[in-house]
Amino acid sequence: MIDIRPAQVADLQSIQQANIANLPENYVFKFILYHNISWPQGSFVATNSDNQIVGYVLGKMEDDEAENGKDNRLSAHITSIAVNREYRRQGLARRLLQQSLKSLRENYRAEAVSLHVRESNQAAFKLYRDGLGFEVKELTKSYYADGEDAYSMVKTLTD
Template identity: 50%
Template sequence: MITIRQAEARDAVGMQACNLTNLPENYQLKYYLYHLATWPELSFVATTNDRVVGYVLGKMNDDDPTTPLDGHITSLSVLRSYRRLGLAERLMTQAQRSMAEVFGAHCVSLHVRVSNVAAFSLYKNTLKFDIKDTEKKYYGDGEDAYAMKKDIREMYLSEMDSLDF
């Protein structure tokens, strides 16, 4: 059975291992721990038998206090043998929901390699992100990235308005 839950510090090594297996962008362990300590509500893991098989690492873009808070997906990865099970979509949906409900985020952004057709399809077709820009040589190896964004206010905030307390 695969479980989606909020990531904890004890998951950081598994998240890093998942990243190292799948992605050319790799982060030091302290980067995961920083995200988990600063925005603990925004990162989630997919686990089976206490093994991390997927994760999403989220944060808030809170640099400019004069603009509404927006969320950002720093990284998303699912091990190859666990793909096509809907885990990436579930991880992303949970992160977006938390950005809206916990922080009142209006939008969520992310970057994706122009060559990553599967991830682009997930973001564009399944999760309904829009391309806002193409950032030239965004990645360390010189590849371009699509800067993508999605308005999440109506998606989650309208659900919160209808809650009875």
């Protein structure tokens, strides 16, 4: 059985390890700690029956007026999400995102949330668009360090 719960300081090293193992974009520990300290209700982990972290989501509020958009909505951002390969296709990414979006709305009054997804990651793109209702805002050229383009996506959050 997989449990979804808020990320805790004790989880941060395991979150970093999951990030390194599953994604080409890696974050230094200080960045993950900053997320946890600044927006403690935005990040969640998925744990297996042995209490090992098998997935995570890092969510945050935008701290810059320009990032909140021209319509002045309070905006959140999903910085990173990953699920270990052997736990994929079980709905964990969806559950992690749903929990983060709900918490960002309830705890920080977020009205919209954005994220980026690699153009080549069609499974994630379909989850975000078809499964969770994100819309493509634009295609950002060379967004990733390796030069791959990213879809910039946004979703309006409602009660």
